[in-house]
Amino acid sequence: MSFIFxxxxxxxxxxxxxxxxxxxxxxxxxxxxxxxxxIGAGTGANIEFYPKNIKLVLAEPDKxxxxxxxSKISNSKLKTTIVSDGTAENIEAKDDSxxxxxxTLVCCSVxxxxxxxxxxxxxxxxxxxxxxxEHVGAKQGSKRRRWQNIIxxxxxxxxxxxxxxxxxxxxxxxxxxxxxDIKRESMRKTIPIxxxxxxxxxxxx
Ligand SMILES: C[S@@+](CC[C@H](N)C(=O)[O-])C[C@H]1O[C@@H](n2cnc3c(N)ncnc32)[C@H](O)[C@@H]1O
Numbered sequence: 001m002s003f004i005f006x007x008x009x010x011x012x013x014x015x016x017x018x019x020x021x022x023x024x025x026x027x028x029x030x031x032x033x034x035x036x037x038x039i040g041a042g043t044g045a046n047i048e049f050y051p052k053n054i055k056l057v058l059a060e061p062d063k064x065x066x067x068x069x070x071s072k073i074s075n076s077k078l079k080t081t082i083v084s085d086g087t088a089e090n091i092e093a094k095d096d097s098x099x100x101x102x103x104t105l106v107c108c109s110v111x112x113x114x115x116x117x118x119x120x121x122x123x124x125x126x127x128x129x130x131x132x133x134e135h136v137g138a139k140q141g142s143k144r145r146r147w148q149n150i151i152x153x154x155x156x157x158x159x160x161x162x163x164x165x166x167x168x169x170x171x172x173x174x175x176x177x178x179x180x181d182i183k184r185e186s187m188r189k190t191i192p193i194x195x196x197x198x199x200x201x202x203x204x205x
Contacts, residue, residue, distance in 0.1 A: 005160060006064030010043050017045070019188035021133075024199055025049045025104065028131050034099035037123065039088040039116070040106030041065075044072035052077040057093075059086040062160070088116035093123045100124075104133040107168045109161045117175035124204040130177060133199040135187060137165035148193050155193075164193050177202035 013021070029049040038046060041058040042065050050056060056078055060066045066083060073081050086092045088103070088110045101120045110116045120130055138144035148164040156163055172179060182200035 002160075003064045006043070006062060006068070009065070010045070010068070013045070015189040016187060020185075021045075021187070022049075024133055028104075028133060028199060028201075029102065032100040032102070032131060035097060036100045036102065037091070037093065037098045038102040038104075039086075039091070039120070040103065040109065041069060041083075042105070044069035046102060046104060047072045047076050047078065050076075050078060052079060054078070055080045057082045057084060057098075059084045059088075059091070061085055061087045087111075089119060091119045091123050095122050096125045096128075097123050098125065099128050100131055101128070102131045105135060107132070107134045107171070108136075108163050108166055111161065113166060113168065113171050114175065117171055117177070121175055121177065121204050126204060128204050129180075130172065130202040130204075131200075132168070132172065132202065133197065134166075134168045135164075135194045135197050136168050138196045144192060144196070151193055169198050172202050176205070178205055179203075 025046055026049045029046060030051065033051065033054060036054045037057045037059065039059050041060040044058065058069055058081065060069060066085065069083055084092065088106065089112050101124055107113050124130065137148055145165065152164045179200060179202045182198055184198055186195045187197050
């Protein structure tokens with residue numbers, strides 16, 4: 001991701017954050033506990049919503065995004081936080097290490113979504129949960145999906161490999177998770193092609 005995109009990311013997202021994302025992040029993250037890994041942590045938009053007693057690892061491969069995480073950590077009440085440069089496809093952790101893995105607006109951008117979800121499942125403890133908030137492809141056959149498919153080749157080049165039309169819910173299920181809770185809602189104050197979202201919890205059986 002370019003320095004410019006990373007630098008302006010929080011500003012670009014600010015209206016959407018205020019309109020819905022902050023509320024969704026807060027509700028999803030208030031009950032995480034124990035050992036927690038966040039993949040693709042970006043500029044650290046979730047940091048303010050984590051309970052303070054967790055042991056948190058924030059993984060973000062892009063150095064320009066990662067730089068902005070540090071100042072948010074120093075202003076937070078979090079007690080134990082490690083920042084790493086790992087990718088979702090190759091998580092540097094032993095099997096069964098984490099109680100929760102958090103992925104917010106990341107499955108759209110990873111190079112290999114199926115491999116990433118299998119890696120997440122590998123590092124979760126049995127009974128551990130993937131907490132997800134992702135923008136996804138619109139309903140198959142819909143006008144919006146057709147536009148997503150047309151724009152996607154250009155969009156992913158401009159927006160750090162972000163894909164408009166991924167079926168992330170199906171990928172979560174085919175990686176072997178059991179989805180316990182899912183909400184499908186339109187992201188507000190943003191352009192129509194990235195509005196469809198899913199959010200919830202998926203358990204490693
Ligand atoms: C749209 S941003 C979302 C940032 C943050 N999670 C949030 O909720 O605001 C997507 C992030 O995924 C990261 N990313 C891209 N490819 C990745 C990969 N293969 N593994 C992990 N993170 C990746 C990007 O560097 C970027 O920080």
